[in-house]
Amino acid sequence: MLSMRHLSKAYYTDTIKTQALQPFDLRIEQGEFVSVVGPSGSGKTTFLNITGLLEDFCDGSYELDGFNVEKLSDKAKSKLRNEKVGFIFQSFNLIPELNLYDNVDMPLRYRKLSSKERHERIMDALNKVGLASRKDHYPSQLSGGQQQRVAIARAIAGKPSFLLADEPTGNLDSKMADSIMELLMDINAQGTSIVMVTHDTQQAEKAHRIIEIRDGVIIERKHCNKAIA
Amino acid sequence: MRDLLPILKTLNKNKASPLLLILQIALTFTILVNAIYMMILKEQELVQPTGLAESQLFSFRTHFEGSDEEKNAALDTDLADIRALASVESVSTITSMPLTNWGRSLDVGLTPEEDERITHAGYYGSDDTIVDTLGLRVVAGRNLQHNDVVHTYFDGHTESASVLVSQDLAHKIRPNDWRSVIGETIYVESVPQKVVGIVETMKSPWRFWYAYDMTVISSVREHYEESIIVVKAKPGQREIAMEEVQALMLKKPGRQLDAFKSFEQIKTENLQADYAVSQTLKAVIAALACVTMLGIFGQARYTVYKRRKQIGTRRALGATQADILRYFMIENAVVSLFGITLGIVIAITANIYLVNYFGLTSVPGDYLIAGAIVMLLAGQLAVTYPAMIAARVPPAIATRTA
Numbered sequence: 001m002l003s004m005r006h007l008s009k010a011y012y013t014d015t016i017k018t019q020a021l022q023p024f025d026l027r028i029e030q031g032e033f034v035s036v037v038g039p040s041g042s043g044k045t046t047f048l049n050i051t052g053l054l055e056d057f058c059d060g061s062y063e064l065d066g067f068n069v070e071k072l073s074d075k076a077k078s079k080l081r082n083e084k085v086g087f088i089f090q091s092f093n094l095i096p097e098l099n100l101y102d103n104v105d106m107p108l109r110y111r112k113l114s115s116k117e118r119h120e121r122i123m124d125a126l127n128k129v130g131l132a133s134r135k136d137h138y139p140s141q142l143s144g145g146q147q148q149r150v151a152i153a154r155a156i157a158g159k160p161s162f163l164l165a166d167e168p169t170g171n172l173d174s175k176m177a178d179s180i181m182e183l184l185m186d187i188n189a190q191g192t193s194i195v196m197v198t199h200d201t202q203q204a205e206k207a208h209r210i211i212e213i214r215d216g217v218i219i220e221r222k223h224c225n226k227a228i229a
Numbered sequence: 230m231r232d233l234l235p236i237l238k239t240l241n242k243n244k245a246s247p248l249l250l251i252l253q254i255a256l257t258f259t260i261l262v263n264a265i266y267m268m269i270l271k272e273q274e275l276v277q278p279t280g281l282a283e284s285q286l287f288s289f290r291t292h293f294e295g296s297d298e299e300k301n302a303a304l305d306t307d308l309a310d311i312r313a314l315a316s317v318e319s320v321s322t323i324t325s326m327p328l329t330n331w332g333r334s335l336d337v338g339l340t341p342e343e344d345e346r347i348t349h350a351g352y353y354g355s356d357d358t359i360v361d362t363l364g365l366r367v368v369a370g371r372n373l374q375h376n377d378v379v380h381t382y383f384d385g386h387t388e389s390a391s392v393l394v395s396q397d398l399a400h401k402i403r404p405n406d407w408r409s410v411i412g413e414t415i416y417v418e419s420v421p422q423k424v425v426g427i428v429e430t431m432k433s434p435w436r437f438w439y440a441y442d443m444t445v446i447s448s449v450r451e452h453y454e455e456s457i458i459v460v461k462a463k464p465g466q467r468e469i470a471m472e473e474v475q476a477l478m479l480k481k482p483g484r485q486l487d488a489f490k491s492f493e494q495i496k497t498e499n500l501q502a503d504y505a506v507s508q509t510l511k512a513v514i515a516a517l518a519c520v521t522m523l524g525i526f527g528q529a530r531y532t533v534y535k536r537r538k539q540i541g542t543r544r545a546l547g548a549t550q551a552d553i554l555r556y557f558m559i560e561n562a563v564v565s566l567f568g569i570t571l572g573i574v575i576a577i578t579a580n581i582y583l584v585n586y587f588g589l590t591s592v593p594g595d596y597l598i599a600g601a602i603v604m605l606l607a608g609q610l611a612v613t614y615p616a617m618i619a620a621r622v623p624p625a626i627a628t629r630t631a
């Protein structure tokens with residue numbers, strides 16, 4: 001569960017202030033799948049980055065799974081990101097020099113886990129995305145859709161409460177995009193909350209709830225009235 | 230150390246750039262260790278004491294004419310005149326001076342047979358005043374005495390007489406009991422000489438010679454056309470003494486003075502070339518170390534820049550700033566260790582070659598170990614700033630760059 005109150009964000013560059021997000025209140029329940037839509041430059045990535053603790057906000061308060069975020073040190077935020085949040089990026093962000101297994105292992109290495117437990121989680125995650133048999137391959141040997149699956153495996157291996165995805169299908173053709181969406185919905189069905197930024201209205205409709213951002217103003221546009229798992 | 234395995238895998242996958250750095254570190258290491266060792270050997274030579282009262286001494290050459298007796302008498306007069314000066318403590322004639330690269334080197338043995346020679350040694354002929362004048366220390370036996378002194382025109386070593394030997398020579402003759410050389414007859418160029426005393430330190434004229442430390446001081450005084458006179462001024466009065474002696478000598482009709490130098494001048498001239506070599510070596514060592522550190526710095530800076538997105542991704546997925554800093558520090562340590570290991574192999578191989586073919590002394594293991602530690606620390610130092618920049622890469626980079 002996450003809850004934001006009167007939260008806002010502005011960027012200051014030289015003398016220019018960009019109000020990226022106007023003050024808003026928002027709650028996302030455990031198990032929810034939320035789509036974030038809006039025109040380019042409206043503040044979607046900014047919203048996602050704040051949600052995932054990649055950026056600080058200016059005013060307001062933010063509570064993530066019972067942790068009051070604004071009081072946390074950089075180190076504590078890193079730990080919280082590592083344990084509570086899984087990130088999926090538009091351009092996958094895999095490490096080209098490491099094979100799939102080691103890529104999925106990467107965030108797990110920042111935790112105190114036994115190597116046996118890490119191995120189980122890695123194989124479990126790779127199985128979920130259907131790439132266990134290719135664990136020794138390198139990212140460059142995979143298609144874009146497969147690379148995104150590896151990134152999803154990396155995100156879920158840590159068993160996060162939230163999956164945050166910034167246009168996860170933005171670089172993929174519609175067929176691949178559909179299969180990634182199915183995978184995400186599967187993961188959501190097993191209880192992981194998902195916040196997904198997308199340009200694709202069809203994909204957005206598959207979520208429980210759609211949030212629209214326009215010029216930094218957050219508008220709860222639509223409830224899709226689907227049951228939360 | 231949880232980063233170690235992924236770092237090794239990454240380096241293995243992407244060998245080209247670390248390989249160049251490894252090679253650079255290896256070569257730098259080899260050159261640095263050898264250069265520093267050479268420099269330290271040189272510096273040790275430069276500061277090695279000569280055993281003389283260096284700060285009080287000066288010497289010069291002068292010439293005499295006439296018959297044997299006339300020359301001997303003129304030398305006596307000169308010595309007496311100089312000794313009478315208030316600024317002078319002691320004065321002697323001697324066949325050559327240490328560090329002047331000019332003198333006699335002779336065979337030394339315990340028998341007259343030439344093939345049973347024990348060593349070479351530097352030879353000095355003088356009289357009973359020389360120990361006082363040079364400021365030598367007799368550590369065993371006795372000093373030369375007035376009635377030991379033999380007078381000859383030239384080639385005094387062909388005369389038998391009482392001699393002093395340097396402690397290093399005594400030790401060479403009798404490694405187990407150097408004092409026992411006293412009272413022995415040694416053969417210098419097959420001429421018997423009776424050892425009456427041992428001086429602590431007296432050096433040969435040639436610093437690079439293997440027998441630099443081994444000398445014989447004989448009580449045969451020569452009065453050759455060209456004689457060397459060495460003067461010991463009273464403490465702190467050498468400049469006055471030099472002026473007074475010069476004035477005094479030039480008053481004598483037709484007299485010329487040559488190589489009129491304080492002992493420091495002699496020493497400085499002798500050491501100058503080496504001193505320059507040593508300074509050059511220092512500069513080369515410093516420059517090389519800087520170049521390598523810059524190389525490490527540049528490479529790390531570039532890598533950090535190239536991997537900004539990867540660093541951001543790691544941060545986004547839970548790496549702390551300390552994790553990122555550590556990653557780059559460990560990566561550098563790994564590359565450095567590979568380079569140093571290769572460097573040690575090169576250094577040892579090169580050393581075997583140098584020792585076998587050029588008779589150079591090999592670099593001791595201590596230097597390799599110390600060099601390895603210094604290289605490792607220098608690498609860590611050079612990578613610290615780039616690693617700090619890496620740690621400060623904001624995690625938002627992960628979502629903000631394509």
Ligand SMILES: Nc1ncnc2c1ncn2[C@@H]1O[C@H](COP(=O)(O)OP(=O)(O)OP(=O)(O)O)[C@@H](O)[C@H]1O
Binds near residue numbers: 012041044047
């Ligand atoms: N670091 C920054 N400094 C200054 N302004 C910024 C910074 N990051 C984002 N902005 C501005 O904040 C606003 C919101 O940007 P954001 O990236 O959140 O938009 P977006 O909705 O994700 O756009 P897109 O669909 O193109 O990805 C934009 O006007 C952008 O220029």
Ligand SMILES: [Mg+2]
Binds near residue numbers: 044045046
């Ligand atoms: Mg965006």
